[in-house]
Amino acid sequence: MSETQNWVAMGYIKGAFGVKGWLKIQPSTEYTDSLLDYPEWRLVKGKDVQIAEIEAGKAVGGELQVKFSHINDRDAAALMRGYTIEVPRESFAETEEDEFYWTDLVGMQVVNRDGVALGEVVKLMETGAHDVLVVRGEYGEKLIPFVSHFIDDVNQETRTITADWGLDY
Structure with missing residues (x-):
């Protein structure tokens, strides 16, 4: 190794x-x-x-x-x-399209559709129904469901997640 x-x-x-x-x-x-x-x-x-x-x-x-x-x-x-x-x-197995390992998401920057930086993914939580991104930044901590309804794009090259998520959510 x-x-x-x-x-x-x-x-x-x-x-x-x-x-x-x-x-x-x-x-x-x-x-x-x-x-x-x-x-x-x-x-x-x-x-x-x-x-x-x-x-x-x-x-x-x-x-x-x-x-x-x-x-x-x-x-x-x-x-x-x-x-x-x-x-x-x-040595991790390859993921399917739109599948991600949690470890790959932690540390990514999250921006909303208006281009406002919401913060960095510090961890994920499992809620039973779906996983939730825990994002910390200058607007505090945000809990964003990791589902296609709220997540527009995950760009592994730029390490950026684009979310349909307002500052007041």
Whole structure:
């Protein structure tokens, strides 16, 4: 794995599970077991960075239980608590037209149809019915439903989202 890759945080290690080196993982993916699609993870905690190879894993409820090939007991597993799990953005599956990964939308600038800058996408929220952009800028925080009724265009080259959204909304 090259150092120039664009790494994306996809969850964190909650702690040890059992006595054979298994770990409890809190994924930040749409599907609990999506992280198992990546055979290697980069683990980051402060300045400590390591690559971990997945030996086995399973989804249990909203949690992931994983065994790394280099960790074989509870003590070693306990030391992994608090590490952020990252995977290379380049290994994500291609999206369909008008589909986007949340990580690609965060940081984009949002402008309305009048060309007024509403701010930057700081995160997304899942509401059940649809996803919502959380946009912060000089006009405060705006919650904009990420649906075609309000979103006119997502330009990945210019990192700009055009929305049908007034300043007084």
